[in-house]
Amino acid sequence: MAHEDHDAIYDLLAARGVSRRDFLAYCGSIAALLGLSEAYVPQIAAAVNRGARLKPAIWLNGGACTGCTEAIAQADSPDVATIVLEILSLDFIETLSMAQGEDALAAAEAVFEEPGYILIYEGSVMKGFDGNALRIGGITGLEELEHAAPNAAAIVAVGSCAVDGGFVMARPNPADATGVSMYLQEKGIDTPVVNLPTCPVNPEWVVAILVDVLLLGTLETGAILDKLDRHGRPKYIFGQTIHDNCPRRGHFENGNFVYEFGTEQEALGYCLYPVGCKGPQTYTNCPIVRWNRRASWCVEAGSPCIGCGSLDWVDVGAPFLNRHRDLPLPEVGNTQPNTIAGVVAGIAAAGLAVHAVGMKATGRTSGGAPYEEMKERDKKRMKKGGGE
Amino acid sequence: MAHPAHYREAHPFIFVMTHWINLVSIVALTISGFYIHYPFLPGLMSVMRGMHFFFMFVLLINLAVRIIGAFTVKSATRLGTREVDTDIKNWLPQKLNRGQMWPWLKYYLFLKKEHPIGAKYGVLQKIAYLFTIPLTLAAAYTGFAIWGPTMDWGFLIAGTDAVGGPMAMRIIHYYIMWGFILFTAIHIYLANIEGTDPSKLIFKWEETEGLQFDAEGRVVGGKGH
């Protein structure tokens, strides 16, 4: 039986141009991502194969750009991850199923009836405008989420928007966007949420989590929750900084920097720290897992990391080509921290200079003024009391 | 004209040393800090970071030594005297400081002509020096919160989350540096504007003659009386 299943999946993969070897290599990288040894590869391959018969998964979209859907779907040439995701029984992807209209919604509804499905949520939760910033099938996005969340076995919040509101909640946040876990907490819904930030989400991570949750059974045993950090992010993905694993780190240590784009230093692939690389403050394993079928990733492609895997990432990282973020000063507007420091220091220096002129003018610069005979308050007391 | 005598008892040698170490550490941390903030010259990052990570421990150990010294070493209790008592007494409000905050402020704002009576340190001076302790601890806390080996310690992470992440922590650390720069600028200015005798003592441990005071803060003799 199991053997037939294996054949089935390899046929399916072969039909899409993925060889058995590619698939096993892919399962190997999932194992590595999950911190498992090579010995787990057959188990993962078998689990992916059985996948379709496990929990159904539903993909809903909140307020976002659908970039995460795009990253997963990669419509023109699906990669192993895409195919695996398909096999893993994604019953309904809201954006992609929309053309089917009412039928698709009815199919999703059928899944919602039956507790125990996995809910993948892309996009922010927009609380503003009474939730009317997003309407699907006649209800608000908020109603949809509140409807879908309680019966789910777990929610995977994909992309920074779903994690904490992402770019949608950047100042001034007109839609009052927030993340799934924050919203559910507000509503007292306690379905566990696995957060997978970055903008968009990396498909490899979604596969890894689905394998972990659906196939290795870590949800049932509760083991998945131990693998999450305090922000609900899997530690094995978000446990180290970009900077820790960056291939340009040697240039950083040696002080080989790109100070300006279009220079020789850029061509030499030097470290992007002075042009605002947020790698030192950003906790993701982008340099290891990489992007776009493991082809490359931001820094390798020559762009400083803009920190899209951080919480509140836009406000915390912008302007992206500066080392420090801007601080929003009331009345003044966005200001760089060193501008503020410079102004304060300038005022202080001017103050000291003026004071020094005063000290000189009052003749205090050679030994100070003569000392008072007694403290002022003792003098006053003596006056009042007419003596000691 | 009327400066107090500066005797070695005011700054026993151990405190001359801690002050020197403090000065060198702060300068090294500020230079390397500016470099880490923005590497203005190519080629020096590992040197600068190494310097930063070395002197941050020197600074903290030095602070610990200074605090232990406060309880174990005797130093002069006021200006212009060789009478000594446990050093910590100089850091708590002393009899001679009482009611003198306002006169000191007025003196520096040119609203009072005469030099207010003070103990070894005047009220404002005492507050400013003591302020360097929380400032150093804040530099350490924010620094360790962005230092690889310690950044995931629970009590540091709690702070990092509270301020809004590691970028915010870095900016706070950066502003603490500016806190040190402002303190040091004002400190250097005030320490030397009325003459360099205090500096001769704290740096070269060199005594200078001048006015002597009694326990009530009255001038009782010495050069210039």
Ligand code: HEM
């Ligand atoms: C006392 C303990 C201190 C510790 C543990 C500490 C630690 C650190 C660490 C770990 C970094 C980041 C280095 C990197 O990521 O490459 C840093 C950066 C920095 N430090 Fe310190 N430091 C301390 C004190 C100071 C002091 C006293 C100053 C200045 C007076 C200072 C100024 C700076 C500055 C300006 C930066 C650059 C921040 C940025 O722009 O990102 N630090 N420090």
Ligand code: HEM
């Ligand atoms: C060129 C730089 C500096 C000069 C000229 C200077 C000068 C002095 C002088 C003259 C005193 C003795 C004051 C008195 O006896 O009335 C003193 C004490 C002190 N200075 Fe500085 N200082 C410098 C740098 C620093 C720095 C960078 C710090 C710390 C950030 C610092 C912290 C202190 C403290 C805490 C004391 C109290 C002395 C003690 O430990 O008992 N100084 N300084």
Ligand code: SF4
């Ligand atoms: S490019 Fe960015 S992540 Fe890479 S070493 Fe430089 S600062 Fe660190």
Ligand code: SF4
């Ligand atoms: S390298 Fe930085 S900007 Fe690029 S995807 Fe990763 S976290 Fe986002």
